[in-house]
Amino acid sequence: MTRREALASYDVTIGHHRRDGVPYAFTNRARTWLVDLDDVPELPKGLSRLCSFAARDHMGDGARTLRENIDGWLRSSGVDRPASVRMLASPRVLGQVFNPLSLFYCHDAEGALTHVVAEVRNTYGGRRCYLLEPSADGRATTEKTFYVSPFHGVDGDYELRVPEPGDELSVTVTLRRPGRPAFVATMRGTRSADARLITALRRPWANLTVVVMIRVHGIRLFLKGLRPTPRPEHQPDESFHLTQ
Template sequence: MTLHSCLYRGSVMHRRLRPKVHRFRYRAFWMLLDLDEVPALASRFRLFSHNHFNLFALHDSDHGDGSATSLRVQAESHLARAGIDIKGGAIRLFCMPRTLGYSFNPLSVYFCYRSCGQLAAIIYQVHNTFGERHAYVAPVEAGDGNIRHDCRKAFYVSPFMDMSMAYRFRLNEPGQHFALGIGASERGQAMLSACLTASRETISDGALLRNFLTIPLVTAKVMLAIHWEALRLWLKGMGLRDRPQASTDTITLAAISPKQRIDSHAL
């Protein structure tokens, strides 16, 4: 069986430009999981499980709406609300795996393909440290190698960032290398940029173990890094923003083509 699922190893960089300059970088690794392959992966590899404890695992409740509904069904529901039908095509989730029972993904990305193999849409699911989640759903135009999506910020993430902001996502379809950049701006001024770069690795028990030994407890490391960097920002004099009441709608359409920029709107 030829697997589409694989590993990606690389780093994440954040750079804040205003009102205080702040920058950090850390190493990490991710899995690109074809949702239809997950049961076979759990049977084939000793160090990976599906909805069960292991060194690494995918728990459906760590993504989507946290319910027992399968991630494919949830993703297809999001796409349907955006008017996108992939007709049973592959859905591949790019995320950090649950590690020794602990999971946190600031961002997980669903690549949604039509049955012909053409990338049709991307779902960017953002998680905050308060246990809340929000999905930005965006179509992809045929032949668009350099993907860009714009949307207004609709979800509270950081106590140091206002809600009146806009995002620009830019990325390539995962191949031997994968890069994802996110820019945040307010009233036309760039406020923050983040960049993820990673290289593909074949998935195997040996590769999983090597990544655990060289980048141990990756999801816990991310959570600790978030709080450490928040402390550093506070010590630099950054003021805290009040956390707004969570929206009842957890999906936003980020329907931006590379040829025409339009305002995003809630579905």
């Protein structure tokens, strides 16, 4: 994705594989976008309410821009303003949006990737942002401290692989507990030939479907005998610095 390409989209397959306790796995297809935060695409006037990348759906102040919010968050974490930032996320469509994971790729003036911010959301309205300094192949690790699924506690360590998207997109998040991987989430896909934002309207209920299917899979796990773990108190937006 060059500077002239302010928007790219990826047709992806998202997979979840639970290996701890009750084995369970599923996959679904989706589309996600890689957006230059200095040139966020908009639909023509009058159509923007149908589909948009809105600051209120991510970290920071909804009255500021996405770029201003990520710059401010980085500054509070001791990181200078990047030369450019690209966000991997899905837009709000017909008033609906839910991004369990949004990634912000931060570059220096030479175009080198310096940091990745991983913004994690849960269905309870909570958010946690992680500042990653990934290795050359996009790897980083951290202790898990955020309650995401009611069927997983906050114990264990995360191994993440978040290399910058090119023609291919490959993201992996593995939850490890002593001696075993407890859970693996993946997002794999290829760049679409048509990256226009308006194409999101071809799947108008995609975001709502994500939320509904989270509930459906939760019911299935409950019927298999799993029971929710207590949800701890946590801050809605906390930063953690990860190293390679």
